[in-house]
Amino acid sequence: MKIALVGYGKMGKTIERIAQSRGHEIVLTIGSKNTEDYITENIQKADAVIEFTRPELALNNVSQSLKAGVPVVCGTTGWNESVPQAAALCAEHQTALIQSSNFSIGVNIFFELNKQLAQMMNHQDTYQVGVSETHHTQKLDAPSGTAITIAEQIVQQLERKNKWVKEEAHNDEELAIQAFRVDEVPGIHVVTYHSEIDDIEIKHTAHNRDGFALGAVLAAEFLVGKQGLYTMQDVLFPRK
Numbered sequence: 001m002k003i004a005l006v007g008y009g010k011m012g013k014t015i016e017r018i019a020q021s022r023g024h025e026i027v028l029t030i031g032s033k034n035t036e037d038y039i040t041e042n043i044q045k046a047d048a049v050i051e052f053t054r055p056e057l058a059l060n061n062v063s064q065s066l067k068a069g070v071p072v073v074c075g076t077t078g079w080n081e082s083v084p085q086a087a088a089l090c091a092e093h094q095t096a097l098i099q100s101s102n103f104s105i106g107v108n109i110f111f112e113l114n115k116q117l118a119q120m121m122n123h124q125d126t127y128q129v130g131v132s133e134t135h136h137t138q139k140l141d142a143p144s145g146t147a148i149t150i151a152e153q154i155v156q157q158l159e160r161k162n163k164w165v166k167e168e169a170h171n172d173e174e175l176a177i178q179a180f181r182v183d184e185v186p187g188i189h190v191v192t193y194h195s196e197i198d199d200i201e202i203k204h205t206a207h208n209r210d211g212f213a214l215g216a217v218l219a220a221e222f223l224v225g226k227q228g229l230y231t232m233q234d235v236l237f238p239r240k
């Protein structure tokens with residue numbers, strides 16, 4: 001398939017390599033220095049757009065592609081509140097969007113484990129739950145979109161928590177996410193249930209960016225011919 005890359009930084013370059021290794025062709029590459037090339041005529045040369053840029057640019061970039069009728073895989077984090085606005089364009093222009101805070105297959109398996117574990121802990125109230133994430137120092141958003149997804153899953157499943165907060169919980173109903181920034185770390189996420197007796201911990205460590213890039217390319221392959229808003233769960237765990 002023909003792919004347009006919007007954002008040609010660490011992720012854009014990794015996606016290019018992985019997409020080419022799967023036989024796809026990159027027909028358009030947009031970075032901050034050639035945004036004038038991001039026009040309908042060029043977008044429509046691609047079967048799908050893969051967008052990894054910056055939080056403040058995502059809604060506009062995604063919308064432009066959807067309005068051109070071209071499906072979009074968006075990995076940019078930190079624009080969750082605007083996703084419904086973009087999703088509405090899918091119906092209007094009969095195309096599709098996948099937005100995920102984390103395209104890695106391993107993390108999406110972790111998400112499922114996290115939900116199940118939280119449900120099991122409903123009757124174990126001696127355990128205190130916490131979420132932490134560690135990323136490289138150039139990461140703009142904190143806590144990470146992945147940590148927010150993890151925390152939202154826990155809040156949904158675990159009755160004794162009703163919201164997540166950054167850094168420090170002020171009461172028992174708040175779930176704290178701690179964010180650490182350390183050079184060169186592609187991404188570590190940990191959920192810990194701590195008690196006086198023992199700790200239960202689930203942890204995902206990304207060794208490099210290839211897992212995110214492969215997931216994004218798989219998502220683009222999945223999206224062609226679809227209409228609506230999809231998630232990585234639809235790509236990785238399709239219902240029979």
Ligand SMILES: NC(=O)c1ccc[n+]([C@@H]2O[C@H](COP(=O)([O-])OP(=O)(O)OC[C@H]3O[C@@H](n4cnc5c(N)ncnc54)[C@H](OP(=O)(O)O)[C@@H]3O)[C@@H](O)[C@H]2O)c1
Nearest residue numbers: 007008009010011031032052053075076077101102103212
């Ligand atoms: N969902 C996931 O699985 C996942 C995984 C990793 C990262 N991410 C997210 O993906 C995003 C990008 O991460 P990254 O590590 O690739 O960042 P990065 O290395 O900083 O790359 C961002 C790119 O966006 C480009 N850009 C800036 N302004 C632009 C514009 N107006 N139009 C088009 N491109 C523009 C930059 O171009 P210049 O270089 O010319 O400035 C740069 O190439 C972040 O939000 C990050 O949190 C998501």
